[in-house]
Amino acid sequence: MNDFEGLRAVVTGGASGIGLAAARLLTTRGARVAVLDVAPDVPEPLLGYRCDVSSTPEVERAVTEAATTLGGIDVLVNNAGIGAQGDVTTNNDAEWHRVLDVNVVGMARVTRAALPHLRESSSAAVVNTCSIAAWQGLPNRVLYSASKGAVMAMTLAMATDHLDDGIRVNCVCPGTADTPWVGRLLDSAADPAAERAALAARQPMGRLVTADEVAGAIAYLASPGSSSTTGTALAVDGGMYGLRPRPRP
Template structure:
């Protein structure tokens, strides 16, 4: 496919995981892609790497400006940078709540705020936010993470309403448990990594984790000019976790 031919895209958290898979897919389909990441060292051509800390407004503005200059414009923003968190409401102190919300929610605000003046000049402007199944389903031991992604979901809808008449589409993807470096670290830290992986796989009706490439495909769908009538939408990529209620095996 070449639906992104001639378009300029920016992907935050694009040096690994879902972000890297997305950046590579957009580039393969014709886009020029800039990656913003705390550590852009792993990024190589045709991707362009820029260091950015989404928790720091000056860092974001500088990186977005540099990326737009290098790209020669901006059409697509993939707001993917974020962090995880574990525990119930009792398990994280105020500082951790502020840190995670600052990165996962306000970080997207900072990037969008810096990008909007450039997107307004595009004929195919789109923002795609990486949300989570945690925005719409109660997951155990994920209170802080789910709260942050619930905010991302609501933010996506509000941004879509604010900017639709400017020709800027805003959507989000809601991945289930994805096979990413963060999940890998959680599994490594578990008492029984194999049992923990099996439990995570079993709660998704497909019986496996979501791949980064599958999430990237959904992001590309929402970002593509071929989806010009799609805005204010959340697209679940969760192996059926949100909508399906299967009977136990054998029944």
């Protein structure tokens, strides 16, 4: 497929996991891709730019540099984010501010910086990485869930605000994905193998989502072929959102 031929994309958090899978897929389908990451060590032909999305000066500099090199921006994938564990008593105020600053305000910072370039594109699309945590009551994920609930609400509001700009805004909502970040969480568990099995079992398909599967959903939402799709939350969660299968014997 070459549906992204001639298009220019920026992917935040694109040096690993879902972000890297998305950046690679967009490249194979014809896009030129700039990755914004705190550790932007990416393989060619990806272009890496150092960027901490919690810093407005870094965001503005990185987006400007990427847009200058690419000659514009058609697609923005807001994927950068961090996790948090625990119930409402676990995380202190500083951690609440840190996670919301990266996961929510960070998306706003990058989109704000990219907006002038997106307005110049005839194929403008923004895809935000949300999570099933936005709509499922997951245990010990209060702070993370709050941040992703905000991402979903922000996606819908942005989609409405930028209809007249011709900018489509959607989000993808992965289930538990087999990524380096999840791997680190599993490593910190008392019984990593049992925790992995439990995470796989809670998804009706019985396994973790892959980064490539989420990347495919991101590419679908970003593609010019989805030009009538905006304000949508696309679940890639092994059936967690809508399915209630009977317990397996």
